[in-house]
Amino acid sequence: MAGEPAGLPAGAHGLALLDRSTLARLPARLRPSLAPSALSVGIVHLGAGAFHRAHLVVYTERAAELAGEERWGLLSASQRSPRAAELLRAQDCLYSVRAVAPGRCSIKVLASLREALFAGEAPERVVGRIAEGAVSLVTLTVTEKGYRHDPATGHLARKDPELLADALGRPPRTVLGQLARGLEARRRAGAGPVAVCSCDNLVGNGALLRRLVSELVALAPGGFDAGLDGWIRENVTFPSSVVDRIVPAATPADVEESAALLGVEDRAAVVAEPFSQWVIEDDFLAPRPRWELAGAELVTDVSAHEELKLRVLNGSHSSLAYLGALAGLGTVAEAAGEPRLEAFVRRLVLEEVAPTLSLPPGVELAGYLDAVLERFANPALRYTCLQVASDGSLKLGPRLLGTVRDRLAQGAEPRRAALVVAAWATALARGVDDLGRPLVVLDPLAARVAELLGSPGSAGASAARLLGLLEVFGEDLGEDDRFRRLLADGLEALSAAPALEVAALAAG
Numbered sequence: 001m002a003g004e005p006a007g008l009p010a011g012a013h014g015l016a017l018l019d020r021s022t023l024a025r026l027p028a029r030l031r032p033s034l035a036p037s038a039l040s041v042g043i044v045h046l047g048a049g050a051f052h053r054a055h056l057v058v059y060t061e062r063a064a065e066l067a068g069e070e071r072w073g074l075l076s077a078s079q080r081s082p083r084a085a086e087l088l089r090a091q092d093c094l095y096s097v098r099a100v101a102p103g104r105c106s107i108k109v110l111a112s113l114r115e116a117l118f119a120g121e122a123p124e125r126v127v128g129r130i131a132e133g134a135v136s137l138v139t140l141t142v143t144e145k146g147y148r149h150d151p152a153t154g155h156l157a158r159k160d161p162e163l164l165a166d167a168l169g170r171p172p173r174t175v176l177g178q179l180a181r182g183l184e185a186r187r188r189a190g191a192g193p194v195a196v197c198s199c200d201n202l203v204g205n206g207a208l209l210r211r212l213v214s215e216l217v218a219l220a221p222g223g224f225d226a227g228l229d230g231w232i233r234e235n236v237t238f239p240s241s242v243v244d245r246i247v248p249a250a251t252p253a254d255v256e257e258s259a260a261l262l263g264v265e266d267r268a269a270v271v272a273e274p275f276s277q278w279v280i281e282d283d284f285l286a287p288r289p290r291w292e293l294a295g296a297e298l299v300t301d302v303s304a305h306e307e308l309k310l311r312v313l314n315g316s317h318s319s320l321a322y323l324g325a326l327a328g329l330g331t332v333a334e335a336a337g338e339p340r341l342e343a344f345v346r347r348l349v350l351e352e353v354a355p356t357l358s359l360p361p362g363v364e365l366a367g368y369l370d371a372v373l374e375r376f377a378n379p380a381l382r383y384t385c386l387q388v389a390s391d392g393s394l395k396l397g398p399r400l401l402g403t404v405r406d407r408l409a410q411g412a413e414p415r416r417a418a419l420v421v422a423a424w425a426t427a428l429a430r431g432v433d434d435l436g437r438p439l440v441v442l443d444p445l446a447a448r449v450a451e452l453l454g455s456p457g458s459a460g461a462s463a464a465r466l467l468g469l470l471e472v473f474g475e476d477l478g479e480d481d482r483f484r485r486l487l488a489d490g491l492e493a494l495s496a497a498p499a500l501e502v503a504a505l506a507a508g
């Protein structure tokens with residue numbers, strides 16, 4: 001742009017783009033604590049979304065800074081589209097994280113993400129980097145969908161043609177394919193042990209990932225080196241981890257606000273809440289950053305933390321998202337601020353989820369729930385109900401169906417959890433919200449659910465058809481008469497009255 005000094009490409013607002021050359025313009029307190037040029041790559045990360053940039057990279061950079069280590073730069077491979085990688089590369093992989101809450105705002109540029117690429121364009125590079133001796137960690141934030149598993153059984157989606165094609169030897173396009181080929185290349189290179197750490201909201205994410213990799217390796221005879229599975233068992237650990245930070249997709253307004261604070265334009269800007277938590281199973285054979293210095297908790301068993309986080313936080317998040325979307329509310333903050341929905345979530349958690357939990361030491365549920373609801377209500381975050389509601393067919397299991405199963409086994413009737421499942425299905429099938437406006441929720445099963453609920457018949461018949469989705473409900477819930485009745489009641493209620501009224505009644 002005319003008037004800009006040479007070498008400083010201007011962004012859309014006439015401001016120079018954030019990159020290594022403009023870093024020096026930033027006030028010292030906003031600059032990264034580590035020099036990007038000093039960092040080498042020790043972590044390959046699959047997925048380059050906003051959550052990753054506001055969570056793992058933040059913990060890693062802080063830990064490396066406090067430990068005085070320069071070997072924990074990250075290569076992040078975006079999976080679904082080249083966009084994140086392109087934006088990052090245009091900025092020398094520098095980007096800012098802005099933490100926002102009422103009356104609070106802090107922003108900082110991070111330097112630890114050192115390379116960004118789109119796995120779809122460069123699968124061999126991903127594989128090659130996993131095989132490098134300097135890399136001792138592979139981490140993942142690829143969302144529930146990235147695991148290509150049957151959510152009800154936790155086994156590989158064996159009929160997925162993309163997985164089969166990867167197993168047969170093409171440059172891998174799936175996450176599991178990249179991982180398995182990367183481990184195969186690592187074994188061939190003699191590069192030694194590595195830890196593969198899932199940072200996605202799944203039950204037993206480490207054990208699940210280990211099983212899926214192993215099933216992929218066995219999928220097609222001769223598809224992978226003989227003995228690979230045994231080598232993985234000896235040399236690769238899959239620590240489970242529980243991640244928590246609310247990080248909505250950044251909007252153009254977010255990018256503008258960050259630019260105003262930075263004085264340079266950051267098109268890869270991330271906005272998040274101030275809160276952040278990470279609990280990791282301490283199961284590493286290879287070196288790792290000293291994340292504990294940055295506040296991560298390394299524990300022998302994450303399961304109590306995981307149940308609490310998935311069932312209380314994510315379960316409530318999804319509940320607000322489906323009921324809020326049906327009610328025509330735009331954001332989770334609006335839904336959490338709606339007294340009828342808040343009351344519903346409190347009853348759901350305290351009466352149905354609570355009896356299924358074994359709390360981690362020192363955690364008190366009422367306080368945890370208050371904090372979660374306060375975080376959801378953060379008006380500075382524009383997390384849309386539609387974003388949280390997306391892909392519910394993969395989220396229901398970890399977030400709500402565990403509660404349903406445990407309550408049924410206790411002889412109780414989880415009617416509020418069943419109502420949320422009904423709200424999920426109604427939001428997918430109905431096509432309009434309670435205000436008569438179009439409602440489109442993204443979900444791999446959207447068309448099937450619409451078909452199942454669209455056929456004529458009673459709510460009981462709809463519930464029975466819905467429970468035929470065994471990949472969501474499993475054989476057990478699929479055949480449970482009590483759950484079918486509760487689900488039918490929920491479907492019936494939501495077809496007869498607006499979601500907010502139904503929630504208010506169910507909260508009573």
Ligand code: CS2
Binds near residue numbers: 244314317318388389
């Ligand atoms: C959300 C999560 O989009 C969603 O499904 O429920 O991303 C949630 O914000 C995080 O798990 C919070 O840690």
